[in-house]
Amino acid sequence: MREKDIQYLDKEQLYELQLSRFKRTIERLFTSSPFYSKLWKKSGISPDKIKSLQDIRRFPFTSREDLRRNFPFGLLTLPLEKVVRVHTSTGTTGKPKAIFFSKRDINEAARLIARSMKMTGAKRGDVFQNMMSYGLFTGGLIFHYGAERLGVLVIPAGAGNTERQIELMQDFKTTIVHITPSYALYLADVLEERGVDPKNDLDLRIFYLGAEPYSEETRDKIEKIYGVDAFNSYGLSEMNGPGVAFECKRKDGMHVWEDNFILEIIDPLTGENLPDGEEGELVLSTINREAMPIIRYRTGDITYVYPEKCRCGRTHRRISRIKGRVDDMFIIRGVNVFPSEVERIIMNFPEVARNYQIILERESSLEVMRVKVEIKKRFFDGSIEHLRSLQERIKNKIKSELMVTPKVELIEPGTLPRTTGKSRRVIDNRKL
Amino acid sequence: MPIKQISVFLENKIGRLAEITSLLEKENINIRALAIADTTEFGILRMIVDKPEQAVKVLKDNGFAAKDTEVIVVKVPDRPGGLAKILKMLKESSLNVEYLYAFVKQSGEDALVVFRIDNIKEAINRFNQTGVETLKAEQIYKL
Numbered sequence: 001m002r003e004k005d006i007q008y009l010d011k012e013q014l015y016e017l018q019l020s021r022f023k024r025t026i027e028r029l030f031t032s033s034p035f036y037s038k039l040w041k042k043s044g045i046s047p048d049k050i051k052s053l054q055d056i057r058r059f060p061f062t063s064r065e066d067l068r069r070n071f072p073f074g075l076l077t078l079p080l081e082k083v084v085r086v087h088t089s090t091g092t093t094g095k096p097k098a099i100f101f102s103k104r105d106i107n108e109a110a111r112l113i114a115r116s117m118k119m120t121g122a123k124r125g126d127v128f129q130n131m132m133s134y135g136l137f138t139g140g141l142i143f144h145y146g147a148e149r150l151g152v153l154v155i156p157a158g159a160g161n162t163e164r165q166i167e168l169m170q171d172f173k174t175t176i177v178h179i180t181p182s183y184a185l186y187l188a189d190v191l192e193e194r195g196v197d198p199k200n201d202l203d204l205r206i207f208y209l210g211a212e213p214y215s216e217e218t219r220d221k222i223e224k225i226y227g228v229d230a231f232n233s234y235g236l237s238e239m240n241g242p243g244v245a246f247e248c249k250r251k252d253g254m255h256v257w258e259d260n261f262i263l264e265i266i267d268p269l270t271g272e273n274l275p276d277g278e279e280g281e282l283v284l285s286t287i288n289r290e291a292m293p294i295i296r297y298r299t300g301d302i303t304y305v306y307p308e309k310c311r312c313g314r315t316h317r318r319i320s321r322i323k324g325r326v327d328d329m330f331i332i333r334g335v336n337v338f339p340s341e342v343e344r345i346i347m348n349f350p351e352v353a354r355n356y357q358i359i360l361e362r363e364s365s366l367e368v369m370r371v372k373v374e375i376k377k378r379f380f381d382g383s384i385e386h387l388r389s390l391q392e393r394i395k396n397k398i399k400s401e402l403m404v405t406p407k408v409e410l411i412e413p414g415t416l417p418r419t420t421g422k423s424r425r426v427i428d429n430r431k432l
Numbered sequence: 433m434p435i436k437q438i439s440v441f442l443e444n445k446i447g448r449l450a451e452i453t454s455l456l457e458k459e460n461i462n463i464r465a466l467a468i469a470d471t472t473e474f475g476i477l478r479m480i481v482d483k484p485e486q487a488v489k490v491l492k493d494n495g496f497a498a499k500d501t502e503v504i505v506v507k508v509p510d511r512p513g514g515l516a517k518i519l520k521m522l523k524e525s526s527l528n529v530e531y532l533y534a535f536v537k538q539s540g541e542d543a544l545v546v547f548r549i550d551n552i553k554e555a556i557n558r559f560n561q562t563g564v565e566t567l568k569a570e571q572i573y574k575l
Contacts, residue, residue: 382500
């Protein structure tokens, strides 16, 4: 089937494609995966009972813990001579997970990246600078393969080394970058210091933002600073890495490539499936992977499915921007708070620079949320009243939207730690 | 005439002030007057220096949020009631003083006080009309 046709399949055809791929995956796993066959036999599931996609709900979830416990080879279903790559993911906590790829798996993962890039307007002749870390992290290499498959010129710059990134952008007239949002903001600071105007002195037109959660406001900021279209994408190593879901030109939700994945939203507490439109934990199953298929993987990411069809005409359903991780969410004075919500609120203040930090503490018996906010140099006019009023306005806004009164601290620009990868926004110093 | 004052945003962190003063020292910039306005979470350092443009540049180049603002430096007779008289006059003229602080050094018999006033032109006019002497930049730098 042609790439274009797959994206615009009508609902029934997409469903049939998913169902046949799902059945095939389950049959294969029963014979080739000791992990799954044992698990499913215990739950009384047999492959010939699958009649519809609904039947996936009878299968038990696969957790991160399952991947760790069976590290490294436990979920591999092919003999080693048919496996060509392994990526590991350390995540932010704990032991690593190993993800294996056959040659075909790499090709299929690259196909989804190429499809996604094309969907956003990338084409031959573009110069693509990949600022994601290469190596064990899937975000670098898998994207690289996809970009080559599409046929753009790829600069495998990797993460960090900002001076060199700038030189590369200038020398090769880079038009597209793949970058973490926090590094995009940091890079903007450095460009400003060097007197390079990202809008007029560079040739950038498309940004792919990924690998860490960020707000719509941060996207707006990045688009304005660089004068580009910034597209949100979603992926995780366990599901090939980048390119599981991608925004189209409408920038209104990310299309999950349902020819490769089955998508479910569940209530993270009860495990019950939720209807489209309701927010919950994203659960994904691979239905087009051979080395290491994973069924009903609990991603830990909080999102919802858009109930209506996208105006772009693609039938693959969309998920919303990831609101946070089930385990990122913190509870303060009984209120559930996602760091991304705090970010969205403070980024709405033009006086606020690009970095912030949330610190949770206990003062005597009371829990306190301190929000450290960097102010923009430009905004500083020497008036203490203006600073106090900014502090007050941020405090009130957070209070009215999140029902938690924070302590807002204004700090000097450039003093919070910056990272080139995933940044640590929340520090929990509360002791029980 | 208006004089350039430099304001620097300061987190209340030990060492930031030392950093600023040693930066200025390296550039051979002399501080003529200074004051710190602070709240519990942050402060603002205000200074009159002999090379204000250079000072702002070196501070900004080193990552500080620094800004120059205009103030008036006034000779105040160094005796009881000297400042009171001037403040009374400003009040009667409906000129609002945002803040003020004193110089370290005197000028002869007089104390030197830095005034930050919203309507700086009008304030200078009033000072001139009422015989209160304001200092020119060159005079301050030569102190």
